[in-house]
Amino acid sequence: MRQPFPFSAIVGQEAMKQAMVLTAVDPGIGGVLVFGDRGTGKSTAVRALAALLPPISVLAGSSTNAASAEDQPDWADPLPGDIHDIPTPVIDLPLGASEDRVVGALDIERALTRGEKAFEPGLLARANRGYLYIDEVNLLEDHIVDLLLDVAQSGENVIEREGLSIRHDARFVLVGSGNPEEGELRPQLLDRFGLSVEVRSPTDIPERVEVIRRRAAFDTNPQAFLDKWNPEDAKIRDQILTARAALPKVATSDKTLHDCAELCVALGSDGLRGELTLLRTARALAAYQGDAEVTRTHMRAVAPMALSHRLRRDPLDEAGSSTRVMRAVEDVFA
Amino acid sequence: MKHDATEAWVTGQLAVHLLAVDPGGLGGLHLRARAGPVRTAFLDALPVGLKTARKIGANVQDTQLFGGIDISATLAAGQVVRSHGLLSEPVPLMLTMAERCPPGLAARLAQAMDAGRQQALILMDEGCDEDETAPATLTERLAFHVNLDGLRPVDLAEMALAPDEISAAQACLPGVTVSDDMLALMVVTAARFGIDSLRAPLLALAAARAHAALSGRPEVEEDDAQIAAQLVFAHRATLLPQEEEDAAQEPDEDTSADPEDSSKDQQTEEPDVESEEGGQNIPQDMLIEAVKAFLPPEILSALSQKSKGGGKGSGGAGQRRKGNRRGRPLPSRPGKLDGSSRIDIVATLRAAAPWQMLRRAQTPDRAGLLIRPSDIHVRRYQEMSDRLIIFAVDASGSSAMARLSEAKGAIELMLAEAYARRDHVALIAFRGEQADLILPPTRSLVQTKRRLSGLPGGGGTPLAAGLQASAELARRVMGQGLSPALALLTDGRANVPLPGRTGRAAATEDAEIMAGLVRRLNIPAAVVDTSVRPRPELSKLAGLMGARYVPLPRADAQGLSRAIGAAIAD
Numbered sequence: 046m047r048q049p050f051p052f053s054a055i056v057g058q059e060a061m062k063q064a065m066v067l068t069a070v071d072p073g074i075g076g077v078l079v080f081g082d083r084g085t086g087k088s089t090a091v092r093a094l095a096a097l098l099p100p101i102s103v104l105a106g107s108s109t110n111a112a113s114a115e116d117q118p119d120w121a122d123p124l125p126g127d128i129h130d131i132p133t134p135v136i137d138l139p140l141g142a143s144e145d146r147v148v149g150a151l152d153i154e155r156a157l158t159r160g161e162k163a164f165e166p167g168l169l170a171r172a173n174r175g176y177l178y179i180d181e182v183n184l185l186e187d188h189i190v191d192l193l194l195d196v197a198q199s200g201e202n203v204i205e206r207e208g209l210s211i212r213h214d215a216r217f218v219l220v221g222s223g224n225p226e227e228g229e230l231r232p233q234l235l236d237r238f239g240l241s242v243e244v245r246s247p248t249d250i251p252e253r254v255e256v257i258r259r260r261a262a263f264d265t266n267p268q269a270f271l272d273k274w275n276p277e278d279a280k281i282r283d284q285i286l287t288a289r290a291a292l293p294k295v296a297t298s299d300k301t302l303h304d305c306a307e308l309c310v311a312l313g314s315d316g317l318r319g320e321l322t323l324l325r326t327a328r329a330l331a332a333y334q335g336d337a338e339v340t341r342t343h344m345r346a347v348a349p350m351a352l353s354h355r356l357r358r359d360p361l362d363e364a365g366s367s368t369r370v371m372r373a374v375e376d377v378f379a
Numbered sequence: 380m381k382h383d384a385t386e387a388w389v390t391g392q393l394a395v396h397l398l399a400v401d402p403g404g405l406g407g408l409h410l411r412a413r414a415g416p417v418r419t420a421f422l423d424a425l426p427v428g429l430k431t432a433r434k435i436g437a438n439v440q441d442t443q444l445f446g447g448i449d450i451s452a453t454l455a456a457g458q459v460v461r462s463h464g465l466l467s468e469p470v471p472l473m474l475t476m477a478e479r480c481p482p483g484l485a486a487r488l489a490q491a492m493d494a495g496r497q498q499a500l501i502l503m504d505e506g507c508d509e510d511e512t513a514p515a516t517l518t519e520r521l522a523f524h525v526n527l528d529g530l531r532p533v534d535l536a537e538m539a540l541a542p543d544e545i546s547a548a549q550a551c552l553p554g555v556t557v558s559d560d561m562l563a564l565m566v567v568t569a570a571r572f573g574i575d576s577l578r579a580p581l582l583a584l585a586a587a588r589a590h591a592a593l594s595g596r597p598e599v600e601e602d603d604a605q606i607a608a609q610l611v612f613a614h615r616a617t618l619l620p621q622e623e624e625d626a627a628q629e630p631d632e633d634t635s636a637d638p639e640d641s642s643k644d645q646q647t648e649e650p651d652v653e654s655e656e657g658g659q660n661i662p663q664d665m666l667i668e669a670v671k672a673f674l675p676p677e678i679l680s681a682l683s684q685k686s687k688g689g690g691k692g693s694g695g696a697g698q699r700r701k702g703n704r705r706g707r708p709l710p711s712r713p714g715k716l717d718g719s720s721r722i723d724i725v726a727t728l729r730a731a732a733p734w735q736m737l738r739r740a741q742t743p744d745r746a747g748l749l750i751r752p753s754d755i756h757v758r759r760y761q762e763m764s765d766r767l768i769i770f771a772v773d774a775s776g777s778s779a780m781a782r783l784s785e786a787k788g789a790i791e792l793m794l795a796e797a798y799a800r801r802d803h804v805a806l807i808a809f810r811g812e813q814a815d816l817i818l819p820p821t822r823s824l825v826q827t828k829r830r831l832s833g834l835p836g837g838g839g840t841p842l843a844a845g846l847q848a849s850a851e852l853a854r855r856v857m858g859q860g861l862s863p864a865l866a867l868l869t870d871g872r873a874n875v876p877l878p879g880r881t882g883r884a885a886a887t888e889d890a891e892i893m894a895g896l897v898r899r900l901n902i903p904a905a906v907v908d909t910s911v912r913p914r915p916e917l918s919k920l921a922g923l924m925g926a927r928y929v930p931l932p933r934a935d936a937q938g939l940s941r942a943i944g945a946a947i948a949d
Binding site for chain 2: 082083084085086088092137139140142150151161162180181184225246247250253254256257258260261264265
């Protein structure tokens with residue numbers, strides 16, 4: 046496996062990078078959806094994110110990345126109970142993955158050789174406490190989407206099939222990417238993503254040249270390139286850790302809560318998830334920037350990514366949804 | 380612009396040799412050719428490194444790609460036998476019938492390439508029409524595209540490099556340097572041809588380096604850049620660099636029907652291009668000329684007709700997946716094999732597996748796997764076919780522009796609800812002499828908006844042609860597993876007959892014959908009369924079509940979408 050391209054070396058695409066950093070600061074925000082054309086660095090950014098995330102401590106050998114022996118599901122084999130650090134898992138969910146591979150199934154190997162009825166954990170188990178990445182998420186089969194919706198909501202994967210009756214934790218951050226020209230995403234799935242950003246190919250020639258220059262440098266001599274950029278990545282990682290520590294102390298005034306609610310009412314976004322995500326994201330941004338309190342500046346910065354995918358679709362409005370959010374922000378904050 | 384057959388062959392040969400030098404950097408080759416002596420000759424001439432390619436089909440299993448437990452060998456040996464996945468083996472892969480490659484497989488191969496698989500992928504694409512091609516997810520990641528269609532065996536020329544030349548080139552490849560100017564030049568050239576993806580200039584750079592290595596040069600020079608740009612950019616171009624007036628004008632003639640449109644496109648593109656020019660001026664023309672000489676003729680004409688976006692948007696994987704939703708697999712159930720159901724072998728083995736030890740203890744003398752009838756699982760599918768609503772819209776002069784914009788609004792509204800209702804939408808507009816498929820079946824709101832905004836109006840009412848086009852589309856999508864429904868929006872009587880006939884009477888007669896054709900398809904249909912006073916002719920036509928007649932003299936987009944939804948609900 047090749048080392049991923051360093052996150053800090055990605056040119057431009059600030060919104061996408063910011064959204065990813067913010068979910069790393071507060072995984073409770075709930076995932077990022079990146080929509081954009083091909084070849085804009087969507088998958089590069091997601092894979093680079095993995096290197097940026099602080100390690101998590103897990104029970105050695107646990108198939109669901111359990112944090113302690115108590116969290117280890119009872120169906121799994123008992124483990125000695127050593128705790129060690131592993132990189133935050135970023136698991137790919139490929140299109141066309143079978144239901145078995147996603148949720149897990151009977152372990153054929155053990156059934157055949159030892160005659161034991163055992164459970165073989167699937168991708169959801171491996172993604173527990175980490176990230177689940179779905180490229181071309183808008184092309185995902187409906188029945189897999191149904192499974193994901195349910196699990197992403199409950200944080201628990203329940204398997205009732207083939208004589209197995211098993212449940213395990215599956216709390217993960219969903220990261221999806223796709224090309225909107227190839228199909229729409231179901232509103233229910235859209236809503237499960239905390240943030241959504243649109244990326245475009247840079248139109249500025251010097252920026253494009255810089256992208257190619259860095260990528261070519263990386264391809265010719267990955268090690269030298271990584272040596273050059275790793276300190277930058279480490280800086281972001283430290284900043285994320287500092288932000289995580291600062292997050293609980295970030296103050297939220299009643300006025301901010303009022304702003305949140307007013308903004309969501311003005312936009313007519315469904316349910317309360319919009320308000321909650323907007324607030325969490327603004328807090329994460331405040332923590333990341335080292336501010337003690339959430340201000341309108343923070344809200345203004347994150348409102349498009351937190352709300353643009355929650356609007357009721359108005360096909361007759363030609364303006365993009367981010368523009369509509371910004372318009373509402375200007376009205377409310379005026 | 381020269382495009383002779385031998386040249387296509389030589390280019391293809393050059394591409395595969397470059398690929399052999401740097402398979403990891405270049406990704407692979409998209410070979411579009413029907414099976415035949417030319418393709419065979421092309422494959423025979425592949426360099427040694429690529430000849431060992433393993434063939435996979437569109438239906439390749441995950442266990443074959445990624446490895447897994449070899450069930451039959453495991454059962455025979457009594458211990459776990461694992462098979463190696465093809466992706467983990469250091470061999471080039473050749474995907475046959477790539478035009479039928481399902482999006483799932485394309486995604487997995489693309490993922491493997493992104494993860495740094497240092498081997499080439501060759502897509503063998505036998506698609507016959509333009510829409511039938513290998514998935515864009517993959518072609519995007521492959522440097523080269525070779526089209527052998529139209530080549531005859533006599534056009535073939537020898538161009539063999541000795542294997543040691545290739546290995547020598549591989550050895551000096553890491554030392555080949557690219558100057559910063561050359562790098563910038565590649566990026567600018569790609570941008571001037573309207574290639575948005577940043578993978579293209581990267582692939583072109585890799586191709587230039589491979590070519591320099593093959594020619595034994597330590598640094599990429601103009602020749603290398605020129606050839607690389609030709610090989611990588613020509614088939615990706617979505618627009619022509621603008622200042623070449625003659626090249627852009629010439630094909631404009633066949634689009635004279637809508638001069639407003641094409642001139643508008645050019646206007647919107649021009650500022651872009653001009654702003655990109657700033658700074659670099661000397662050698663990029665050389666590269667641009669080189670690429671232009673290699674643009675396939677059909678692309679040239681297509682480019683001047685389509686706007687930049689239209690070309691790129693066509694044929695997303697969303698549309699191309701034929702009949703893939705014909706049945707959604709359900710968990711298999713224990714059941715009897717009654718001839719009508721299919722056995723799910725894996726589920727059956729799974730059900731039997733845990734009992735093997737116990738059953739063995741009961742019947743120690745029986746050899747092999749002990750499967751009881753109660754273990755047998757059968758496959759189940761849930762049929763759920765998607766609906767396609769075909770809008771046939773009268774865009775003639777008599778249909779006021781207002782009606783047209785309401786129709787557009789209704790289409791967008793219906794599509795906005797499409798996901799929940801599992802609907803696809805297509806739009807046929809008829810005016811003047813003919814009917815055009817403005818929007819091929821799609822669920823993409825983005826694409827719909829783009830296509831609808833360019834819908835022209837004016838001219839006569841070729842109702843017969845509109846009905847004919849709708850019936851053809853309906854029949855085609857039925858073969859792909861969709862259930863079509865037709866909504867015809869018009870305000871008047873037919874006054875243009877099918878080609879080859881003249882007169883109002885013939886127009887009505889043709890329309891009635893075509894209505895009969897629609898009726899025989901037995902699809903839900905509605906005729907929406909948008910004229911101010913409802914017309915008896917349309918009511919009669921609706922009768923002939925077996926369609927509902929919906930007079931809607933005054934309706935906004937919402938009303939229209941509701942009425943259509945209700946009329947074709949059954």
